[in-house]
Amino acid sequence: MPAKTLYDKIWDDHVVEVQEDGLALLYIDRHLVHEVTSPQAFEGLRNAGRPVRRPDCTLATVDHNIPTVNRKTYKDVKSFIDEPESRAQCAALEDNVKEFGLTYFGMADKRQGIVHVIGPEQGFTLPGTTCVCGDSHTSTHGAFGSLAFGIGTSEVEHVLATQTLLQKKAKNMRITVDGDLLEGVTSKDVILHIIGVIGTAGGTGCVVEYAGSVFRGFSMEARMSVCNMSIEAGARAGMVAPDQITFDYLKSRPLAPKGEVWERAEKYWRSLKTDDGAKFDIEVNIPASDIIPTVTWGTSPQDTVPITGVVPDPTKIDDPVKRASAERSLAYMGLTPNTKMEDITVDKVFIGSCTNSRIEDLRSAAKTLLAAGPSAQVAPNVHAMVVPGSGLIKKQAEAEGLDILFKRAGFDWREAGCSMCLGMNPDQLSPGQRCASTSNRNFEGRQGSGGRTHLLSPAMAAAAALTGKLTDVRKFLGSRAEANVGAASALKVVSAFDFLDDPVLAPPEPLPIEPAVPVSLPSSDAPSTVPKFTIVKGIAAPLHIENVDTDMIIPKQFLKTLKRTGLANALFFTLRKDPHTGEETDFILNRAPYNKSKILVCTGKNFGCGSSREHAPWSLNDFGIRCIIAPSFADIFKNNTMQNGMLPIAVPVEDCRALAVDAEAGLDLEVDLEAQEIRRPNGQPPVPFTVDPFRRHCLLNGLDDIALTMQRGDAISAFEKRRTETWPWLDGFGFKGARIPVAPAKAKSAKKMDW
Numbered sequence: 001m002p003a004k005t006l007y008d009k010i011w012d013d014h015v016v017e018v019q020e021d022g023l024a025l026l027y028i029d030r031h032l033v034h035e036v037t038s039p040q041a042f043e044g045l046r047n048a049g050r051p052v053r054r055p056d057c058t059l060a061t062v063d064h065n066i067p068t069v070n071r072k073t074y075k076d077v078k079s080f081i082d083e084p085e086s087r088a089q090c091a092a093l094e095d096n097v098k099e100f101g102l103t104y105f106g107m108a109d110k111r112q113g114i115v116h117v118i119g120p121e122q123g124f125t126l127p128g129t130t131c132v133c134g135d136s137h138t139s140t141h142g143a144f145g146s147l148a149f150g151i152g153t154s155e156v157e158h159v160l161a162t163q164t165l166l167q168k169k170a171k172n173m174r175i176t177v178d179g180d181l182l183e184g185v186t187s188k189d190v191i192l193h194i195i196g197v198i199g200t201a202g203g204t205g206c207v208v209e210y211a212g213s214v215f216r217g218f219s220m221e222a223r224m225s226v227c228n229m230s231i232e233a234g235a236r237a238g239m240v241a242p243d244q245i246t247f248d249y250l251k252s253r254p255l256a257p258k259g260e261v262w263e264r265a266e267k268y269w270r271s272l273k274t275d276d277g278a279k280f281d282i283e284v285n286i287p288a289s290d291i292i293p294t295v296t297w298g299t300s301p302q303d304t305v306p307i308t309g310v311v312p313d314p315t316k317i318d319d320p321v322k323r324a325s326a327e328r329s330l331a332y333m334g335l336t337p338n339t340k341m342e343d344i345t346v347d348k349v350f351i352g353s354c355t356n357s358r359i360e361d362l363r364s365a366a367k368t369l370l371a372a373g374p375s376a377q378v379a380p381n382v383h384a385m386v387v388p389g390s391g392l393i394k395k396q397a398e399a400e401g402l403d404i405l406f407k408r409a410g411f412d413w414r415e416a417g418c419s420m421c422l423g424m425n426p427d428q429l430s431p432g433q434r435c436a437s438t439s440n441r442n443f444e445g446r447q448g449s450g451g452r453t454h455l456l457s458p459a460m461a462a463a464a465a466l467t468g469k470l471t472d473v474r475k476f477l478g479s480r481a482e483a484n485v486g487a488a489s490a491l492k493v494v495s496a497f498d499f500l501d502d503p504v505l506a507p508p509e510p511l512p513i514e515p516a517v518p519v520s521l522p523s524s525d526a527p528s529t530v531p532k533f534t535i536v537k538g539i540a541a542p543l544h545i546e547n548v549d550t551d552m553i554i555p556k557q558f559l560k561t562l563k564r565t566g567l568a569n570a571l572f573f574t575l576r577k578d579p580h581t582g583e584e585t586d587f588i589l590n591r592a593p594y595n596k597s598k599i600l601v602c603t604g605k606n607f608g609c610g611s612s613r614e615h616a617p618w619s620l621n622d623f624g625i626r627c628i629i630a631p632s633f634a635d636i637f638k639n640n641t642m643q644n645g646m647l648p649i650a651v652p653v654e655d656c657r658a659l660a661v662d663a664e665a666g667l668d669l670e671v672d673l674e675a676q677e678i679r680r681p682n683g684q685p686p687v688p689f690t691v692d693p694f695r696r697h698c699l700l701n702g703l704d705d706i707a708l709t710m711q712r713g714d715a716i717s718a719f720e721k722r723r724t725e726t727w728p729w730l731d732g733f734g735f736k737g738a739r740i741p742v743a744p745a746k747a748k749s750a751k752k753m754d755w
Ligand SMILES: CC(C)[C@H](C(=O)O)[C@@H](O)C(=O)O
Pocket: 036, 037, 064, 134, 135, 136, 137, 150, 422, 559, 610, 611, 612, 613, 614
């Protein structure tokens, strides 16, 4: 048997079928659903008369749109959410879970929370599983040794209908951090440092395994923070091999296996580690001692700098595209080169998000407050908020007295949700406001139009709240700090298990399905909803930006739609509309002839990074752009475009630059998918490209993945039979039967604190 990596093992255990070209039909064990990326998927099911194949493996919650104000007066979504589009999206999910019979943690349920917090908390996320969600930070669940990745809405529909996905295997990458971390350095600093080293495209096309003594020593919470931000490094997924720490975290959680089945599961999980001698395509080694508390200075998560450092100087960057990107970032961030990071003042502090809203994160921030002494107060002119990741974490933190500490220091203590991580709810930055944030993305406008984000750890965020400036948290260490912590009345450490006392009920019966539309394998001449892509000829718009993120392609306020169309005006909204006057800017897509572009040529790499929002390709498509040419693409964006009959073409940067020159001259390009070439004006030689053969076939014929996979029903059923025999705990464990027994609250309180 050849030596295998952890990823190889999980992959092999989930292949239903594999084609000659390596394209696999992969079985999905766990599907998390939230309100933003699911409405169009449910609509697709409804239109085709398809049920959800495995309600027992699907868990839904609301998180992105919901207000985080006190819910004491909460009656229902309709009366509680003021903003009409947010309200409509949450109401749509409530209707959909009823119609399709899914387990749902709504706003009245104390288990509601950020989708990537509640899955692990309930034991829904398990080692050795495949886990997906219409959300890029699904990588979080890799902390359990699960192959977990974000998908777009078309793929959400695919999973709901078939419980599978069509996938090509990614490359194996290992990031090893060995040695001892310096005092004051946390998991957030580790992952920010890694992204600073490898860049936001460093993991593109890869599944990362985090190895080495640092990750082995981390708690599950810390591992989740690391895996969460794998997507910011461009990786498809990030994983840590399961071990005793994983099992201790999971055992007795409501949806984890119990009794004899647990024993069986644990035995299998213990086999889930990379074999000695297994081959990685890419290896990165980082000494732990290199890492010091880290913050970001710019508008990409790779723009990191030690807190002791200064704002970089773009004139020292040779590469013109990179220099332009740095200049643009600094202008946006309102920063001057060489300013000391510790001299940067902040207006807001946000402690929350799926990266850092778990109990240990809150304890770590609280410890900084304790270290500062009993009279520590949030600096005047700073508004600081703490948003726990779930209702249960909020309760646990309150039982530990953390809320009192935060409130006493002047923090705002909120209800669970995504909140100011992306501000789809009212928690937003105003233009020009600067925020020290424990979230994961510092893109332009991410936390509010014109808002400026510095990413950092919870401990550093708390320090910034107290001083009003970005601050080295190590100033809150040492003998005086220890004396302050010692003098404070001891905080209780309460077990999470004290709050996991709600049985998870079986999902409701779905409503009767409307007469099903017969499904058959579409032949190349069958009508399909996916447009064919053969030849596209027309104006190409040049763009010279690196790491074009999907927040830039379409900002959050346009994600509240229940439709796939009507998004043409939303495309590159913040670049096309002056935020102050609302007038059109001179951005390339506003100018003739580029306002009629059918092609986009980007000279910067990593186009479409960040969020999994399929709204990005929808808005490009609505604008009329069918083809994007760039040196490289982020994985999820690439998949999403092809699901919509659009063509992303990756060609070397020199070719992109040459094509951009044609585009700047206002000359037509002609993209021929059959011939796999881009024909240039004035008799210049064409630029060749290649597209995966299966995808090319689907695009040329306008084929729809779901209809194709529905033909594999027998193979999927056979896989499910084998799955039930081999891994019985995966069959909706916990959802079967009327009430699921919950482990008796155990005295786990003696657990060593991670701070
Ligand atoms: C809304 C969702 C598609 C998005 C994501 O995929 O990440 C969001 O969670 C984000 O963080 O931008």
